[in-house]
Amino acid sequence: xxxxxxxxxxxxxxxxxxxxxxxxxxxxxxxxxxxxxxxxxxxxxxxxxxxxxxxxxxxxxxxxxxxxxxxxxxxxxxxxxxxxxxxxxxxxxxxxxxxxxxxxxxxxxxxxxxxxxxxxxxxxxxxxxxxxxxxxxxxxx
Numbered sequence: 001x002x003x004x005x006x007x008x009x010x011x012x013x014x015x016x017x018x019x020x021x022x023x024x025x026x027x028x029x030x031x032x033x034x035x036x037x038x039x040x041x042x043x044x045x046x047x048x049x050x051x052x053x054x055x056x057x058x059x060x061x062x063x064x065x066x067x068x069x070x071x072x073x074x075x076x077x078x079x080x081x082x083x084x085x086x087x088x089x090x091x092x093x094x095x096x097x098x099x100x101x102x103x104x105x106x107x108x109x110x111x112x113x114x115x116x117x118x119x120x121x122x123x124x125x126x127x128x129x130x131x132x133x134x135x136x137x138x139x140x141x
């Protein structure tokens with residue numbers, strides 16, 4: 001089979017419209033989450049709310065988790081979407097954390113966690129569904 005035949009066949013696969021096994025979609029979305037995670041680690045210093053140790057640790061630890069999970073997802077070792085699902089949960093937590101932990105009045109931390117959390121959750125969702133259906137079916141119980 002020639003290379004052009006393989007390319008045409010992969011492009012016509014309804015389970016993989018990009019012809020990449022979803023890798024480019026998941027890689028792009030997870031790569032974006034790495035950037036969001038790095039920002040979350042440094043945001044307490046950049047936005048001047050790092051003096052509150054609770055918020056400093058909260059955002060730093062969650063940022064490092066986001067980085068680790070997104071990096072795992074971009075690697076070829078993890079073809080299943082579970083790291084993205086965990087990042088989706090972390091993103092959702094970041095959105096509700098200001099209300100649950102009571103730091104709505106700390107405006108920079110509140111807005112940062114709200115925006116970063118929503119962004120992480122959205123890109124994690126995209127990354128999770130960047131996996132072709134045939135691979136997701138193997139993960140499902």
